[in-house]
């Protein structure tokens with residue numbers, strides 16, 4: 206192990222929007238011997254997780270589980286459904302949408318990018334207009350990021366589905382839910398999504414290393430014609446082996462122990478309660494940001510993320526933003542908390558507060574107190590009282606998670 210200078214007392218606050226903190230219960234569930242992945246004990250585990258994960262995606266269809274980071278599942282979604290030179294319509298919501306687009310370019314797809322300012326979600330009307338123009342149906346897939354983790358902006362997936370249907374267009378709908386699954390309401394079947402991509406280290410509270418493709422019948426049919434090269438990522442052999450609870454290669458056994466526990470935990474709390482909890486903590490965080498006199502990056506309140514809040518650093522007299530990374534460094538060094546950095550276009554002037562996963566009212570209070578104290582220590586001008594404003598929101602809505610879930 207790398208020797209660190211000292212052992213800081215207390216727990217590190219990992220308030221980046223993924224990986225999120227892994228709860229003790231999941232760590233303990235993974236702390237078992239690795240077993241024979243072709244034996245009967247594994248088979249029971251495989252069958253359980255393959256059934257349980259469907260409830261998280263809200264689908265009755267199969268979910269392919271890869272030993273890979275989320276990026277692997279992005280690639281799997283593209284190579285299983287598309288052919289070289291196919292046109293795909295992608296939406297520039299932020300850093301992650303841009304990376305997915307670059308991947309499509311590298312794979313030899315013709316990726317068209319609907320430009321965006323990184324402060325709003327996908328514009329369904331714009332997607333509909335572009336599809337309506339495409340009379341020859343050259344566009345084979347529409348790709349959207351549900352929760353853009355770089356900006357704290359969500360996109361309205363049912364609206365994108367309606368846009369495709371209104372244009373009467375046969376394109377597949379591919380959605381990245383890497384940072385929203387298990388945190389923000391998401392319905393693969395009801396919303397008519399063809400491939401949903403996700404990962405383990407955000408809402409599912411697991412370490413990095415598992416990722417997912419939930420697939421529709423239409424996506425499976427497309428995979429039988431798709432011409433892009435695929436071997437490891439191919440759904441066919443995996444789905445065949447999964448029928449008996451196995452994989453065609455060595456699966457990430459210990460992460461699957463963790464996945465089983467994560468699914469149990471989400472089921473015990475109730476998915477709708479989990480979603481309401483995230484919305485409530487996001488709302489309290491926004492109260493704090495407003496009280497500090499700061500700006501939230503997301504410009505459309507209907508698109509605020511339940512998973513993270515991206516905050517714009519205030520400007521000094523010359524109009525320059527105070528440095529977000531110097532501020533984050535002060536928070537880490539003084540209070541042992543990691544906040545999310547501004548990515549690419551947002552680098553240096555935006556920071557992100559993650560409020561997802563295994564997270565409760567007091568975790569939020571500790572997080573926001575660390576941010577407010579960090580402003581003070583780093584000399585970032587702010588109004589006092591952000592923590593107090595969040596506290597007011599939490600006390601006014603205490604114990605209401607279930608009611609909020611029912612109202613939703």
Ligand SMILES: *Cc1c(COP(=O)(O)O)cnc(C)c1O
Nearest residue numbers: 274275276301352354383384404
């Ligand atoms: C984290 C994230 C990714 C990348 O996932 P990796 O596990 O780092 O490969 C992609 N998309 C979104 C929306 C993410 O939040």
